[in-house]
Amino acid sequence: MNNLPLLFCGIFFTLAFSFTGIVLTSHLQFGNLTLSTEELEDDGDGNLVMVEGDPMYPRLEGGVALQGKQVYIEMGCIYCHSQQLRRESHGADMDRGWGPRASVVRDYITQKRVLLGTMRTGPDLTNVGGRLQGDAGRDWHHKHLYNPQITSKGSIMPPFAFLYSLQKVDGDPSENAISIPADSEYALDPGYEIIPTRRAVALVEYLLSLKIDYSLPEAPILE
Amino acid sequence: MSQMPQYSAPIKPYSSTNSSIRAELSEIDASLRVSSLFFITSAIFWLMAGTILALIAAIKLHEPSFAAGSELTTFGRMRSAHMNAMALGFGNNMIFAVCTWIMARLCRTPIRHGGLLLIAGSFWNLGLTVGIAGIIKGDITSVEWLEIPKYATPLLAISYVLIGVWGIMAFRFRKGEHVYVSQWYFLGALFWFPWLYIVAQVMIIWVPAQGVVQSVTNWWYAHNYLGLWLTPMALGTAYYLIPKVLGRPIYSYYLSVLGFWSLAIFYNWAGVHHLIGGPVPVWLLSAGIVASVMMVIPVIVVAINHHLTLIGSRLNWWKSPTLRFVVFGAVNYTLVSIIGSTMALRTVNMTTHFTHFTVGHAHHGVYGFFAMIMFGGVYYMMPRVLNREWPSATLIRVHFWMCALGILLMVFALQICGWIQGTQMNDAINYPDFLEIVKSTRPYMIIRSISGVMLMIGHLAFGLNFFWMLFSASAHRVQKEGPTLLISKKEVIKT
Numbered sequence: 084m085n086n087l088p089l090l091f092c093g094i095f096f097t098l099a100f101s102f103t104g105i106v107l108t109s110h111l112q113f114g115n116l117t118l119s120t121e122e123l124e125d126d127g128d129g130n131l132v133m134v135e136g137d138p139m140y141p142r143l144e145g146g147v148a149l150q151g152k153q154v155y156i157e158m159g160c161i162y163c164h165s166q167q168l169r170r171e172s173h174g175a176d177m178d179r180g181w182g183p184r185a186s187v188v189r190d191y192i193t194q195k196r197v198l199l200g201t202m203r204t205g206p207d208l209t210n211v212g213g214r215l216q217g218d219a220g221r222d223w224h225h226k227h228l229y230n231p232q233i234t235s236k237g238s239i240m241p242p243f244a245f246l247y248s249l250q251k252v253d254g255d256p257s258e259n260a261i262s263i264p265a266d267s268e269y270a271l272d273p274g275y276e277i278i279p280t281r282r283a284v285a286l287v288e289y290l291l292s293l294k295i296d297y298s299l300p301e302a303p304i305l306e
Numbered sequence: 307m308s309q310m311p312q313y314s315a316p317i318k319p320y321s322s323t324n325s326s327i328r329a330e331l332s333e334i335d336a337s338l339r340v341s342s343l344f345f346i347t348s349a350i351f352w353l354m355a356g357t358i359l360a361l362i363a364a365i366k367l368h369e370p371s372f373a374a375g376s377e378l379t380t381f382g383r384m385r386s387a388h389m390n391a392m393a394l395g396f397g398n399n400m401i402f403a404v405c406t407w408i409m410a411r412l413c414r415t416p417i418r419h420g421g422l423l424l425i426a427g428s429f430w431n432l433g434l435t436v437g438i439a440g441i442i443k444g445d446i447t448s449v450e451w452l453e454i455p456k457y458a459t460p461l462l463a464i465s466y467v468l469i470g471v472w473g474i475m476a477f478r479f480r481k482g483e484h485v486y487v488s489q490w491y492f493l494g495a496l497f498w499f500p501w502l503y504i505v506a507q508v509m510i511i512w513v514p515a516q517g518v519v520q521s522v523t524n525w526w527y528a529h530n531y532l533g534l535w536l537t538p539m540a541l542g543t544a545y546y547l548i549p550k551v552l553g554r555p556i557y558s559y560y561l562s563v564l565g566f567w568s569l570a571i572f573y574n575w576a577g578v579h580h581l582i583g584g585p586v587p588v589w590l591l592s593a594g595i596v597a598s599v600m601m602v603i604p605v606i607v608v609a610i611n612h613h614l615t616l617i618g619s620r621l622n623w624w625k626s627p628t629l630r631f632v633v634f635g636a637v638n639y640t641l642v643s644i645i646g647s648t649m650a651l652r653t654v655n656m657t658t659h660f661t662h663f664t665v666g667h668a669h670h671g672v673y674g675f676f677a678m679i680m681f682g683g684v685y686y687m688m689p690r691v692l693n694r695e696w697p698s699a700t701l702i703r704v705h706f707w708m709c710a711l712g713i714l715l716m717v718f719a720l721q722i723c724g725w726i727q728g729t730q731m732n733d734a735i736n737y738p739d740f741l742e743i744v745k746s747t748r749p750y751m752i753i754r755s756i757s758g759v760m761l762m763i764g765h766l767a768f769g770l771n772f773f774w775m776l777f778s779a780s781a782h783r784v785q786k787e788g789p790t791l792l793i794s795k796k797e798v799i800k801t
């Protein structure tokens with residue numbers, strides 16, 4: 084093959100083909116989706132449609148949770164935890180109770196960095212904030228991050244103890260100290276306590292904020 | 307049939323007896339001596355660094371408390387530093403050394419201004435050192451295959467372009483009419499890689515696209531890093547080395563045209579199969595699956611060309627250090643590609659996705675295929691560039707056996723582990739507790755660490771042999787004793 088113009092055109096157009104097909108077409112097709120409104124109504128033909136109203140879902144990123152997302156990125160959590168739920172009958176994500184519905188394109192439009200992930204050495208975290216909520220969830224996450232063996236004996240997740248500081252109890256125990264049961268083999272020496280750093284607090288707030296608790300027109304949560 | 311000779315015997319990439327052609331080749335070899343030594347030395351350093359990082363990450367997957375005291379050595383960072391050191395440090399430096407050299411030889415033109423190539427290469431390695439230090443420090447982007455922080459990537463892009471231009475310059479000033487199949491692969495890859503890298507950087511890091519458009523772009527880039535950069539470079543190298551060492555032409559030159567174009571058309575659509583089942587339009591995934599399956603065509607073509615060229619060579623390839631590695635790589639290319647096409651099928655992917663099966667597949671491709679062919683390239687190239695011979699056949703044997711058995715053990719362990727993991731993950735009734743699935747991977751992770759130690763021994767043997775050759779006083783052994791071959795003592799006496 085000595086026809087060089089043909090060779091160069093071929094080299095150019097083959098990649099241009101997939102660049103247009105995969106990257107540009109994606110951008111045109113779903114690169115401009117908008118937030119959904121809270122209300123969804125049946126349009127009479129059995130389709131759920133968005134009603135005019137304030138944009139609601141997915142929620143915007145912000146506050147301490149966004150700082151926590153930065154910690155999630157810095158620690159490389161994505162390499163063991165995905166943030167995408169596969170639909171019913173394609174895998175067992177729903178059967179495991181990992182979330183109420185499959186995740187769809189619109190779920191990610193507010194995220195400046197999308198952390199879908201392609202590995203599940205650990206469980207999926209799309210809806211971890213729906214599974215572990217409130218103070219109980221916060222407490223569990225802190226113990227688990229400090230040393231995964233406390234909550235999940237035999238886990239291979241690395242401990243993130245460097246996000247916590249061990250200190251002597253000065254007078255009354257601190258309110259935000261991590262509660263490790265005294266009879267646990269990981270219990271601390273008496274007179275000591277473990278305090279989360281700001282990064283640990285932010286990371287846990289981020290994990291608590293990961294929730295699929297809203298319907299979208301294309302992906303309603305079925306009761 | 308006047309057309310046929312053009313296809314069947316278009317060039318003779320094997321050794322010429324014509325002394326003027328030999329003189330021309332040694333002039334080309336000499337023009338690349340300094341830069342290729344620099345690139346190979348850098349590649350070996352990155353290989354060592356990458357292997358150590360890999361072992362730390364591997365051990366952490368069965369002993370999580372290992373090196374867990376500091377955030378610098380946490381799993382996510384060690385693993386990413388390993389991957390970038392191997393892909394961009396080892397892989398690209400090898401390509402810059404081996405493929406630039408083959409390109410210059412096929413174009414029959416010495417490389418001009420080799421000093422500038424050296425400067426560009428130094429900036430590449432500087433940028434990469436900054437980038438990997440950045441990953442470990444915590445500036446990791448957590449975008450798969452693009453972990454290097456923002457402040458290091460422009461330097462990488464610019465120095466890449468400066469290096470890539472050399473390959474294209476060699477082509478521009480080539481002598482002779484014919485363009486050999488290796489040259490198409492190299493030209494294509496030299497042009498594709500910067501396009502992929504720059505688009506991915508801009509659309510994910512600098513001006514992030516909305517939502518999962520990022521993920522789609524991410525996998526378009528990441529899969530093509532293998533498919534349109536490492537793969538064509540390694541295939542071009544094999545297409546050069548197999549006929550060259552055996553002294554016989556490629557089985558079917560005509561088929562190689564088909565192989566090249568079908569790879570160029572189908573491979574770059576395949577990447578989205580990494581998102582099967584994910585929040586991406588189904589048409590896009592279907593297109594990716596179709597392209598992945600169509601990849602069977604270029605793979606079969608290359609398999610016919612590489613394997614049938616070897617058949618009947620009376621095991622000569624087994625005695626040549628170069629071909630022993632190249633053939634191992636070529637066979638694994640066939641295997642890994644067929645497995646890859648199968649993994650893209652929705653029903654298979656449902657099990658293998660999100661598991662160690664994919665990790666095994668990635669190592670099978672990048673190491674079992676690409677790295678092994680590049681090792682073969684170095685074994686062929688260095689004696690010609692340095693005019694010295696490899697000092698130890700034993701070290702070459704250690705390198706081959708440790709790496710060949712090590713990578714096979716790793717792929718088996720990870721893929722069996724991944725299949726079990728995936729089956730259990732999709733069975734919420736019998737395996738409701740995810741922690742049990744996590745625990746069941748542990749024995750395989752231990753085997754993977756053992757395979758990592760084997761690879762490390764192989765790499766040490768390779769590095770030792772290389773530096774021994776470089777610094778040994780007994781230069782020019784090549785004239786006295788001939789090339790280092792992997793033959794037994796009995797055979798030596800016979801010859």
